[in-house]
Amino acid sequence: MSEKIIGTLAIDLGNTNTVLAFQCERSSTPILLEIPSITKSPGVVPTAIWFEGIKGEKAIIGKGALEIFSKNNQAEYFYSNFKRLISNPYEEYTERYLSPEEAGEIFFKRLWDYIPERFEIKRLVLTAPIDTYKGYRRWLISICNNLPIKEIALVDEPTAAAIGINVPFGSKIMIIDIGGSTIDLNIVKIEGGEGKSAPIAELLKFNGKDVSEISKQKLRCAEIISKSACKLGGKDIDRWIVEYFVPLNKDSRNLSMAEKIKCKLSENNIKSDQQYIASFFINNDKREEFKISKRLLEEILISNNLIKLLNSLLKNLLNDARGKNCKISDLWSVILVGGGTQIPLIRNWVNYKLPEITIKYPPPIESISLGALSLTPGVKIKDILSKGLLIRLFNKRENKHFWHPIFYKGQTWPTEKPFELILQPSNKDQIKFEIIIGETVENNDFDIIFENGIPKLSEIQKEENIKAWNRKPLMLRINNPANLGEDCLKLVFSINDHSNLIVECKDYSNNKLGIFNLGSIF
Numbered sequence: 001m002s003e004k005i006i007g008t009l010a011i012d013l014g015n016t017n018t019v020l021a022f023q024c025e026r027s028s029t030p031i032l033l034e035i036p037s038i039t040k041s042p043g044v045v046p047t048a049i050w051f052e053g054i055k056g057e058k059a060i061i062g063k064g065a066l067e068i069f070s071k072n073n074q075a076e077y078f079y080s081n082f083k084r085l086i087s088n089p090y091e092e093y094t095e096r097y098l099s100p101e102e103a104g105e106i107f108f109k110r111l112w113d114y115i116p117e118r119f120e121i122k123r124l125v126l127t128a129p130i131d132t133y134k135g136y137r138r139w140l141i142s143i144c145n146n147l148p149i150k151e152i153a154l155v156d157e158p159t160a161a162a163i164g165i166n167v168p169f170g171s172k173i174m175i176i177d178i179g180g181s182t183i184d185l186n187i188v189k190i191e192g193g194e195g196k197s198a199p200i201a202e203l204l205k206f207n208g209k210d211v212s213e214i215s216k217q218k219l220r221c222a223e224i225i226s227k228s229a230c231k232l233g234g235k236d237i238d239r240w241i242v243e244y245f246v247p248l249n250k251d252s253r254n255l256s257m258a259e260k261i262k263c264k265l266s267e268n269n270i271k272s273d274q275q276y277i278a279s280f281f282i283n284n285d286k287r288e289e290f291k292i293s294k295r296l297l298e299e300i301l302i303s304n305n306l307i308k309l310l311n312s313l314l315k316n317l318l319n320d321a322r323g324k325n326c327k328i329s330d331l332w333s334v335i336l337v338g339g340g341t342q343i344p345l346i347r348n349w350v351n352y353k354l355p356e357i358t359i360k361y362p363p364p365i366e367s368i369s370l371g372a373l374s375l376t377p378g379v380k381i382k383d384i385l386s387k388g389l390l391i392r393l394f395n396k397r398e399n400k401h402f403w404h405p406i407f408y409k410g411q412t413w414p415t416e417k418p419f420e421l422i423l424q425p426s427n428k429d430q431i432k433f434e435i436i437i438g439e440t441v442e443n444n445d446f447d448i449i450f451e452n453g454i455p456k457l458s459e460i461q462k463e464e465n466i467k468a469w470n471r472k473p474l475m476l477r478i479n480n481p482a483n484l485g486e487d488c489l490k491l492v493f494s495i496n497d498h499s500n501l502i503v504e505c506k507d508y509s510n511n512k513l514g515i516f517n518l519g520s521i522f
Helices: 062-072 100-113 133-144 157-164 234-245 253-265 294-303 306-322 344-353 367-378
Strands: 005-012 017-024 044-046 048-050 078-080 119-128 151-156 172-178 183-189 202-206 223-230 275-283 286-293 331-337 389-395 400-407 419-423 430-435 437-442 446-451 454-459 464-468 474-482 489-495 500-507 512-520
Touching: 005 367, 017 100, 017 367, 044 062, 048 062, 048 100, 062 078, 062 253, 100 133, 119 133, 119 157, 119 367, 133 151, 133 202, 151 157, 157 172, 157 331, 157 367, 183 306, 223 306, 234 253, 234 275, 234 286, 234 294, 253 275, 253 286, 253 294, 286 294, 294 306, 294 344, 306 344, 331 344, 331 367, 389 489, 400 419, 400 489, 474 489, 474 500, 474 512
Parallel strands: 005 119, 119 151, 172 331
Antiparallel strands: 005 017, 017 044, 048 078, 151 202, 172 183, 183 223, 275 286, 389 400, 389 437, 419 489, 430 474, 437 464, 446 454, 489 500, 500 512
16 A cells, blocks of 8 residues: 655635645645546646536536536536635526535535545645635535544635745735636735734634634735726637637537637747647537637737726726725736736736736646645644633732733634733842743533432533643742832743743843743643
């Protein structure tokens, strides 16, 4: 039996294509998973389902679904373009047997079944569209809860795209995404920068437990400044190509040929007038060959008003951004994603319209999944504190001890930002300080009582008590006696990767007294 390959899997569910990227925990180089029965190229699975039967026993996804649809041309069994409709109340949907959410769930579960057994998925990273993030997140949680994965994290698509090309945190960027059925232009601000915490993937599941509701993590999504979009994409360009050569032809097999020739003519080394053969069905199984060049493809796109559409979308995007005090000069870069941005005419249009901005050309289809993958290992997946941690202090005025919070229940660890505490002496000329740590203890929601000898549950008020750690307190000694009312000791608390509570100590002269491990938080 071959050795398991353990690591992280990123799934970027797209409207046209879904990308599978994997990174072994022993390697820093990601790979795109190739699964011959469903991928059309390494890591790229067409987001499509061929669904027959009430329970979908014959559900086929990816390349296989496209092949069956191409042969049978029966639209009632074929589902695609459903991702953009999931949890999107603004999109109209024509009722079919499967709702967008149901189609997405079937696709996702069948996709998971196809993951080769030699890969042991320790962590799953998913992506979500920024404009429907919350609803889409709920849908993902509902379908991922039963997956045999200990860690599941989520990152929004613009942040993933930006992370993949090392966009500085806090930057404003424009993302032009031309997919199979939509064109999306966004200006977003990436979380972080200016002393703020860097973006992290949101934790949905940890140690096999659903933490999506109890987690106190702040949702660090990119902030949308402006957005402009339309329901037109690469598949419409394929239709234009077919319509140019074989008008009114409804044979769906021709679209596949149009897509192939479009991709070929989008390669960098193709000369403008170099001609290629496109073979289309004209009557049943009869084919006819036509000649097409890059120049002719551009004429087809221009005659169908693609450039005018892009101009209108960009104008609306920039006008909206200006209304929110964001100018072109504020943008760090323009990022092109989606297969449609490979078309030279579109790239030339971007360079002409935005000459003063750096344009980034990451891998058009897999850039978001690779960005999500690189984000997660670079930032530790956070566990959730199941109890609060406190330090015992003395109140001189009231002449009694009390507990002061350090970290609250529900906060994540390892800690991103340490907790600082400044202490004053409780006695004149004090030089010794005792550091005693406590934790919250939660009472049960119910108590057991007996009525006529029968045990019953009586609901009680839920409250938290505090108990001191059963460990030897840390004793600190400062060099010079401290006066009452003066700051004399600085404590900096953090929780490290190994679940230990660490405190760094300095006296009022900023002399280091040491860094101490106070023990495990468990």
